[in-house]
Amino acid sequence: MSIDLISLALFPALLGLAIAALNVRDLLAAVFLLSAYSFLTALLMAHMGAVDVGFTEASVGAGLTGVFFVMAIARTSRRSGD
Amino acid sequence: MTTSLVFAGLVLSPIFGALLIVVLALNNARRAQILALLSLAISLGAAAAGIEACRDGGVLSYSYAGWTAPIGIEARLDGIAAALAMLIAALATGVCLYAGRSLRAELPRDIPAFYAMSLLLVAALQGMTTTADLFNLYVFLEISSLSAYALIAIGGGAASLASFRYLLIGTVGASFYLLGVAFLFALTGSLNAHEIATILQRTPPSAALNAGLALLTVGLGLKMAVFPMHGWLPDAYTYAPSATSALIGGVMTKVSALALLRVLYAVFAPGQAELLPAVTTVLGILGAAGIVFGSVMALAQRDLKRLLAYSSIAHLGYIAVGISLGNATALAGAVFHMLAHGLAKATLFLVAGGVVYRFGRRNLDSLAGLHRTMPLSTAAFVVASLSMIGIPPTAGFFSKWYLMIGCLEAGRTDLFVLVVASTLLSAWYFLRLFEAIFFVEPPKPRTRDELPTAMLLPVGAAAAAILALGLGNQFAIGELIEPTPLLQALGQLVAR
Amino acid sequence: MIESWTPALAVLTPCLAAAVVLRLDRMPNIRESCSLTAALLLFFQVLSLLPTENATIQTPPLAMLPGVALQLRVDFFGAVFATLASALWFVTTLYSIGYMRALNEHAQTRYFASFAAAVGATIGVAFSANLLTFYLFYELLTFATYPLVAHKETEVALVASRKYLTYTLGAGVVLLGGMGVLYAETGTLDFRPGGIAELESVAPTAQYFIFASLIIGFGVKAALLPLHGWLPSAMVAPTPVSALLHAVAVVKSGVFGCVRAIAFVFGADTLTTMGASDLLAYLAAATILFGSTVALSQDNLKRRLAYSTISHLSYIVLGAALLTTTATAGAVLHLVSHAFLKITLFFCAGAIYVTTGKDKISQLAGIGRRMPLTMGAFAIGSLGLAGVPPLNGFISKWYLCLGSIQSGHTPLAVVLVVSGVLNIAYLFPVVYTAFFESSDEFDDYGEARIEMLAPLMLTALACIVFGLWPDAGNGPLSFAELIARSVQ
Amino acid sequence: MDIAAALAGRFEYVMTSALIVVGLHGMLSKQNLVKQLIGLNIMQTAIILLFISMSVQTGGTVPIIEKGTANVVYMSPLPHVLMLTAIVVMVATAGVAFALLIRIHARYGSLEEGELLGRTR
Amino acid sequence: MIPPYDSVTVRTVAKILIPLIQVFALYVVFHGAKSPGGGFQGGAILGASLILARLTAGPGVSVHYLPGTSALRLGAVGVLIYGVVGLLSLFGGAAFLDYSALPLPGAHEDELHAIGIEAVEVGVAVAVACVMLSIFDDLAPTERPYRQGR
C-alpha cells in the first residue's frame, strides 16, 4: 500500500500542532508548539529519507528559530490578543 | 572567460563588495562608500560589456560551476536582461553616491552597513535578471527581499511596520512562487527555464500545470505590486529613506516584472497551459485597474513620496498591461517602460530626498519656490515628470507609444483608449506638483541653495539619461530589446 | 531637398535665449536686450531659410520609431507661419518691455524666458516634418505657455491655467491616440502635400477616428466650437501674452495643425470620399457665428477680442476644409492677416489698460481724443477684421468667399458676409465710444509710452501695406497660392 | 474523475496543502504580529514538506552511495538540496522579522494589529 | 528580559557540554561528504553551542569571545571563503566555482571536486555559525536600548 503508517500518524499530529500553535494565547507556549511542529516535521523528513534536510530542520528550524522566537518575545510582549 | 567576467562583474562583484565592506569598513562610512562605488564600477563595466555582447540578438549563456544546464545552474543574458542590468548598476551607483549626504540628513547616524545592504540588493537583482534557473531565481528573490526589508526599515518611524507588512506579503509571494516551482518541477523534473519550456511542449496540459502557472503569477504579482496586490508598496516607499526609495522604487518591482514576463512567455510557451489566456486577460484587467487606481490615489496625496508611490502602482499597471498583451510590440513597450519608469521614478525620489535634505519635510507645501532654491534639481524633476506623463522626447513617451501600438495590434481598443487617456490622469497629479513648485510663494523667501554635488550629480545624470534613452530609443529597442529571441519568437515588432 | 541643421538652429535660438534670460535675473536691461537680439536673430534666420520652388531645407532625420524620425523641414506653409511668429515676436518683445515695466510686474524673468521658449516651440511646430515632431513641439508649447497664463499667480489665474492645461493636455492625449492609430494603420506619420496615400485604403472607422482625433487635438488650441472654453478664461494673462500667444502662437499652432491634418495628412481625395470635410466646414461656420455673436455681449475688451479670435480662427479652418485651391489660399492668407490685425487690437487694449487702468469698453468714452494714435490703430484693426478694403483682411476674406462659392457651399459665403457685419457690430462701438462719446475722465492721460506705441503703430501699418500690396516683400499672396496649389 | 481516489494516493500532498492553508489562514486571521509570523512559518515548513514528499520512493534509501552496492533505489536528492536552501532562507527571513518586531514594539509598545493601526494614524 | 544564569550547576554542565557540542559540530561539517550533514547543519550546531555559551554566562559576560561586530565580520569571512574558492577557479580559467580548475597541482579531477566541496562547506559552516551568533546578539535583550531612527 502506498501510504505508510508513520506518515498517517504524523501528519494529523502536525496539523493539530499547527492549529494549536496558532490559537494559544500565550506566545511562549505557541513558540514551543511551533518548535514541536518543526521537530515533528524533521522526523517526518528523516522518515521520508531526507536525513540531511531533517537534520537541518531540527537544528535550524526547531532549534535556532525557537531560540530567536524566545528572544524576540522576551523583548516584546508575551501575551497575544488572539 | 569574457562571459565569465560579465556575469562575475554583474552578480559577484557587488556581493564581494558587500562582504569586504562588512569585514573592512563596518565603522567607516566613507570607506564603505568608496568600496561600494568601486564594486559598482566593475558592475557597470560588466553591464556595458553585456550590452555590447547582446546587441542584435546575441545571448550570453553561462554555466555556474561548469555544469551545463539541466545539471547545473545556467545564467543567461539577453538584450532585455542586459538593458535592465545596466539600469540596475547605473541606478545603484547613483544612489550610493547620493546616499552619503542624504542618509546623514535623514537618519540619526552614519550607517556604513547601508552600502553593504544596497550592494546585496543590487547583486540579488542582477542575479534575478540574469538567471535561467527557477530555483536560483527564488534564492535571489529572497536575498533581494531581505535586503529590501532592512533598507526600508532603517527609515525609522512607521518604516519598521511598513517593512514588516512588506515582509509578510513578500514572503507569501515568494512562497507561492516556490510552490509554483514545485509543481513545475514535479511535472518536468527540471528547474531550468528553457529545459522546462522544451519539456512542456510535449507535456499534456494538466490541472497541476495550470495551478503552477497561477501560483507563479500570483507570487511574482505580489512582488511586483500589481493592483490589488500592491498593499505593501505605498507605506514602504513613503517611510523608507529616500536613497532606498529611489533604488527600490526604481528597479525592484521591475525585476519581478521581468521574471513574470519570462515565466509567461519563455517558460509557458504560448498555448501550453490552458490557463495562460485567462491569466494574461486577468493581468491586463488588473493592470488597467491599477493604472486608474494608482493615478486617482496619487491625486489625493499630500505627501510627496506617497504620491510617487501611488504613481508607481499606476505605472506598474502599464507594465502589466504590456505583459498581458503578449505581442512583440507590447512586450518591447513593457520592457522599455521598465527602463523609462525606473529612471524617472528614481530621479523623482532622489529629488524628493533632496527636498527632505534641505527642508526636513516632504509634504507638497515644502515644495514651494523649489525652482529658486534648487533650480537644477527642479529641472531634473520636471524632465522626470514629463517622462512620467509621456511627453516626447523623453523615454516615457516612447514606452507609452509602443504600449499603445501593442494594444492596437492585439485589437484591444479598450486598453488603447485607457493607456492614452491615462496620460491625462498622470498629467493631473504632476501638474499639482508643478503648481506647488512654481506658483506658490514660500512662507519666507528662499535663496538659491542647490544640493551638494554628490547628490546633484546622480540627479542630473538620471535626468540626462531619461532624455538620452528617449532620443536613443532606436538603439535600446531596435538593437537590444527587439532582437532578443524571446521577442523574436513572438513576431515582428510593428505589424505592417 | 537640402539637408542642413540650420532649421534646428532656428528652433534652438529662442530656447537658448530662454536659458540665458533665466541666468540674467538680476540684470533686467541686459536680459531684455538679449530677448530683443534673439528675436531679431531668429527673424533673419527664418528669412534665410525661406524655401524656393525647387529647394527645401530639412534637417537630417533622427530616427525615433521605425519609419518615423524627428525631423524639421522648412516648406512654404511652415515658412509663412515661422516668419509670422518670428516677426511678431520681435514686435511683441518690444511691447512687453514697455508693458511689464509700466505695470512693474513681478517675475519678469520667468515671463520673458517662457515667452522665448514658447516662440521656440512655435517655430518647431511650424517646421515639423511629421506628426511626431509636431506633437513634441505642440506639447512643449503647452508647457511653455502655462507659466504665462498663470503669471499673476492669483486664484483666478491659477484656475484659468488649470483649465488651460486640462484642455490642451486633453487635446494632446486625443492627438496621441489619433497618431497611434494612424501609425498602426499606415506605418508613417509624415506630412505629405496632398496627404498620405496609404490612408485611402484604411478602414472607414479608423479613418474617422484618426480624423476626429486630429481635429479635436488641434481644434482645442484652435478654439473650435465645443472646445473653445479655455480661451476667454486665459485672458487673465498679461496683454502681450494674449497678443502674441492667443492671437498668433498658440491658437495659430492649433489652426496650423488643422490645416496640416486636412491638407498634409488626409488630403482632398481621402477627405472627399470620407465626406468629413463638409462637416468640419459647417462646424467652423457655426463657430464663426457663435464667436461673433457672443463677442457682441462682452463688455471686457479683452474678452470681446477673445471671442472675436474664436470666430476668426474658424475662418482659417473653414478655408482649409473647403478643399479648393482658392479657399486654401484664403485660409493661409487669413492666418497671416488675422495675426497682424488681432495683435494690433490686443496691443491697443494693453496700451489703454496700462495708461488708464481701464479694461471695460463702457469705460472708454472719449479716450480717442487723448490717445488718437492708439485708437486710430484700433480702428484700422477693426476695419481690417470686418473685411473692409483696402486692408489685408479684405483680401483673405475675398479668397475665402470665392472658395466657398466655387466649392458649391454658397451658405458658407453668406456666413462669412454675416460675420463681417457682426464684426463691425462688435468692434465699431468701441471706436465710436472712444471717439464720439465724450467725458472728461481722461483729461490727465496721454498716449502710452513709446515702447508700446511703436509696435502697435508698426503692426497697424503692416495691415495697410499688406492690404494695398498683397505681394509686398516677396509676399504672402504668392506664397499662399503656391501652398494651395501644392496640396490640392 | 474520481478525485477522492486520486487524492488518497497523494496523501502527503493533501496534508501539506492543508498545512499551507492553515498557515495562511493564521496569517490572515490573527491580529498579533508574532502569530502572523508563526502562520508564515507553518506555511513555509509545509511547502518544504511538500517538496520532500515528492522525493519519496518505495524502498528508497537515503541518497548516500555505499561502495559495492548496486541497483539501490535512492530517494530523489535534488528536492532535498533545494529544501536545505529553503530552510535556511526561512530562518533568515524569521531573523529579519524578529528584528523588525523588536523595533515596532520599541516604538509603539504593542504588536497587535488593531492597536498599531490606531497609533500610526 | 533573560537574567544571567547564576546557577553553578548549569554553568558547569555547560562548560563540559559546549566543547563536546563543538567537536560534534566539526564532525558534522567534515563528515558531510560521506554521511548526512555538512556546512549548514554543522554551522547551525556550532552556532547553537556559541549561543548556549552566551546564554549560560549571561549576556553581560559572554561578549568575551567574538565581541561587538566581530561575529558578523567573521560571518562575512565565511562567505568570503566560499566566494574565494569560486574566484580561484574563475581565475583558473573555468567557470565560477568549477572546482576542477582549482590551482592544486597533482590532484585528480574528482579529488579536486571533493576538496572544493570541503572548502566550501567550511565556509558555509563559519558563515552560518557566526551569523547565527550575530543575530542572537542583536536580538538578545540588553540593558542598553538600541538607537531608533526618527
Add this chain to the structure above:
Amino acid sequence: MRPPAYLALGLLSGLLLYAVAALPPLRNPDSPIRTGVERYFVENAVEDTATPNIVSAILADYRSFDTFGETTVVFTAGLACYLLLGRREEGESGK
C-alpha cells in the same frame, strides 16, 4: 478577517486540491523528477566529485551557486539584524 481574505483562502484551497490531484502520484518510479536530471546525479556523483553523499555533492558542487546564494541569504539576514538593531559598534564609547 475580511471577506476578500476568505475568498483568497477559499480560492487557494480549491486551487491546491485541484492541482495536487493532478500531480504525478507519489512513489512513482516513472514520474518526471525520477527520469529528469536526477538520474545523472545518482549515476555520476561519485565519479565526478568523489563524494558519496549525493546531497552534499549537488549542494556544494552541481548547484554550488545556489548554495553560495543561500549563504549570502544568511549573511544578509545577519547584516539586516545588525542594521536594524545594531548597538555594538566598536569604539562606541567615543560616541
